[in-house]
Each structure stands twice: as C-alpha cells, then as structure tokens.
Amino acid sequence: MNEELLKAIVKLFAIIAKERITNDKRSNVQDFLSIHLSHDSIGNYMALFDQHIETANTNAVEIDHDDTETIEYVDDWDNIMKLCKPINEGLTKQQKLVLILKLIEFVLQDSIMSEGKSNIFYKIGEVINVSQQEIDLIKKFITAQDYDDIDSEYFLIVDEGSMPHDYLSKHILRPNITGFIFVLRIPDADTYFVKYLGISALSLNGLNLRSRKAYVFPTGSTIRGSKMKPVLYSAVVSKFGEDTQLSNVAAPEADYKESFFSRVKTKFIKTKNWFKS
Numbered sequence: 502m503n504e505e506l507l508k509a510i511v512k513l514f515a516i517i518a519k520e521r522i523t524n525d526k527r528s529n530v531q532d533f534l535s536i537h538l539s540h541d542s543i544g545n546y547m548a549l550f551d552q553h554i555e556t557a558n559t560n561a562v563e564i565d566h567d568d569t570e571t572i573e574y575v576d577d578w579d580n581i582m583k584l585c586k587p588i589n590e591g592l593t594k595q596q597k598l599v600l601i602l603k604l605i606e607f608v609l610q611d612s613i614m615s616e617g618k619s620n621i622f623y624k625i626g627e628v629i630n631v632s633q634q635e636i637d638l639i640k641k642f643i644t645a646q647d648y649d650d651i652d653s654e655y656f657l658i659v660d661e662g663s664m665p666h667d668y669l670s671k672h673i674l675r676p677n678i679t680g681f682i683f684v685l686r687i688p689d690a691d692t693y694f695v696k697y698l699g700i701s702a703l704s705l706n707g708l709n710l711r712s713r714k715a716y717v718f719p720t721g722s723t724i725r726g727s728k729m730k731p732v733l734y735s736a737v738v739s740k741f742g743e744d745t746q747l748s749n750v751a752a753p754e755a756d757y758k759e760s761f762f763s764r765v766k767t768k769f770i771k772t773k774n775w776f777k778s
Contacts, residue, residue, distance in 0.1 A: 502537045506591045509584045510600065511546050515553030516577050516584075517604060517621065522554055525610045533603040536717075581621065585628035594690040597629050599717055602639050602694060606715055609643055635687055642685040642694060643715055657684040657740055659724075659732055671740040677728040678703075684718060686741050693718035693737065701726050 514530050530550055534543045592600065601622070608618050626636050638655055645651045648664055657671035658664050659682035664672050671684075680699015686692070695710075695718040697703055703710040703726045710716065710724065724732040 502596075503591070506587060507534070507537060507546060508549065509587055511550045512553050513581065513584045513588070513625075514604065514607060515550055516580060517608060517618070518554065523610060526607055529603060529607045529610065533600070536599070578624070581625065582628060585625055589629040592629070594630070595692045597631050598635065598639070598687055598690055598692050600629075601626065601631050601636060602643070602715055605636070605640055606643050609640075614640065632689075635689070638685060638687065639694070642683065642696065645683055645696070646698070648681075651683055651685075655686055655688070657686070657737060658682070659684070673732060673736060673740060675729050675732065677730075678726065680712070682724065682732065684737055693734075695722075695724070697724075701729065703729070 510533070511530070514533075518526060527547070527550075531543055531547060534546050538546065588597070588600070604625075605614075605622065608614060622636055623633055625631075626633060638653075641650065641653075642656070645656075648658065648668065648670070651658070651670055652668045654669045654671075657673065658668075659673045659675050659678065660680075661676050661678055662674055664670065664681075678699065679701040680697065682703075683696045683698070685694045687694075694715055695705065696715045697710050697712055699712060703724055705716055705718070705724055706722050718734065718737070720734060722734040
C-alpha cells in the first residue's frame with residue numbers, strides 16, 4: 502500500500518475519532534498500520550494521526566444544539582468523500598473489508614454505534630463499494646458475545662459442543678477449548694475474520710490470539726491451543742461449502758438510501774438556518 506493511501510486512511514481514522522482518543526483506539530490504528538508497515542515505520546504514521554487529532558481539536562467549535570453529532574460531521578462529509586475515493590481505487594475488496602472492520606472496531610471501543618456514526622459508515626461503504634449488509638455483518642461479528650448473536654449462515658462457531666443443533670451457523674467441535682471461536686465469512690471477497698472469546702491460550706499462525714479481538718483469517722491459517730486439536734483454514738472453508746450470495750436486508754437498499762439522504766439533507770438545512778439565526 503503506497504504512502505499517500507496510508508496517509509488518507511490515517512486521516513479518515515482521525516476524522517471519525519475526533520478528540521475522543523483512548524489507548525485502545527490508538528492501539529487499533531497501530532494494529533491496522535502493522536498489517537501494511539514495518540514496526541519502524543508505524544511511529545511516523547501515528548505522529549501524523551496525532552497531528553490530525555490536534556488540528557481537529559484546535560478547529561473545533563462548541564455547538565449548543567440537540568443534534569450535535571450530525572452537525573459535528575456536516576463539515577466533514579466532503580473530506581470523508583475525498584479520502585474514500587482514492588481508497589476505493591487503491592484497495593482490493595478484501596483490504597476494504599479489513600479497513601471497515603478496523604474502523605468499526607475503533608468506533609465500538611466507545612461501546613455504542615450512534616446513528617450519526619452508522620450514517621458515516623453507510624456513506625463510506627457506498628463510496629468504496631462495501632454493501633450495507635456486509636457492514637452490518639462485520640458490526641454483528643465485532644459485537645457478538647454469544648451464540649444467539651451470530652445465528653446466521655455467514656458465521657461458524659468452534660466450541661466444545663454447546664451450540665444448539667438448530668442454528669444456521671456452521672460448527673466445528675473442539676472438546677478441549679474453553680469458550681468459543683467465531684468466524685465470519687464475507688462471500689463476495691471470500692474473506693474470513695476470526696474472534697476468540699475465552700481463557701484458553703490460543704495462537705493464530707504462531708501469534709497470540711487475544712480474547713475479544715477481531716483478526717483476519719487468511720488462506721492457510723491455523724489456530725492452535727496446547728490441549729486443542731488445531732483449527733485449519735481448510736476445515737473452516739469446507740464447512741462453509743459452496744459460495745452463497747448475501748440475501749437482501751430487511752429494508753430495501755434503495756429505500757434506505759432515500760431515507761438516509763433525506764435525513765441528512767433535512768438536518769443540514771436546519772443546521773444552516775440555526776447558524777444564521
């Protein structure tokens with residue numbers, strides 16, 4: 502990934518974060534950069550991230566209004582769109598999905614996804630060609646805490662045998678695991694993500710698999726534990742079987758677009774009138 506593209510992505514993280522930066526959020530940005538950079542280069546981009554945050558804080562204007570988050574991002578829409586265009590041209594579909602996952606994980610470290618943030622992700626997805634349903638699947642994967650949260654054909658569960666038999670999720674049995682492993686498959690890019698919830702010492706391709714942290718599960722990967730039979734990438738792929746197309750979301754996409762842009766347009770007009778008054 503070239504330097505200009507990485508700079509655009511770092512700035513996108515900063516715009517979405519604004520001033521609400523925690524150590525966990527900084528770690529999330531570093532995790533994304535570590536996929537594409539050597540350890541020695543990460544510091545330069547983190548300094549750029551801090552610079553963008555400082556600029557945002559310096560230019561911030563206090564707004565006394567009942568819909569502050571929407572107003573807060575009105576001026577950022579244009580910047581977000583400008584940043585997303587080169588991202589769309591420069592990344593593969595799999596890289597875009599990884600970026601969306603890291604951005605959502607970044608936002609959810611505040612524990613909630615507000616309507617304003619959801620609107621931003623919808624628009625980012627539209628520009629970089631990641632569908633709303635793919636975004637929703639990634640969001641569900643990141644927030645999932647139990648079997649009921651991922652009862653879907655796009656998920657796989659690895660556990661000791663507690664998963665109900667009537668679930669749509671795929672299943673791999675590992676008697677000696679404590680907790681469970683969730684795997685998400687995005688069919689359009691044949692991309693897999695993995696997350697572990699438990700206390701067993703597990704590794705992904707030799708690296709520690711931290712509990713509740715989302716990871717890419719690339720071709721040829723292996724999850725190992727000292728007392729657990731390994732979970733192989735090939736076994737996961739075989740469980741999902743033939744490719745399936747994503748089903749339609751509950752609300753038609755066209756209707757979602759119309760209602761979304763109507764809300765943004767209305768709020769923008771109200772905001773302009775409010776500032777003039």
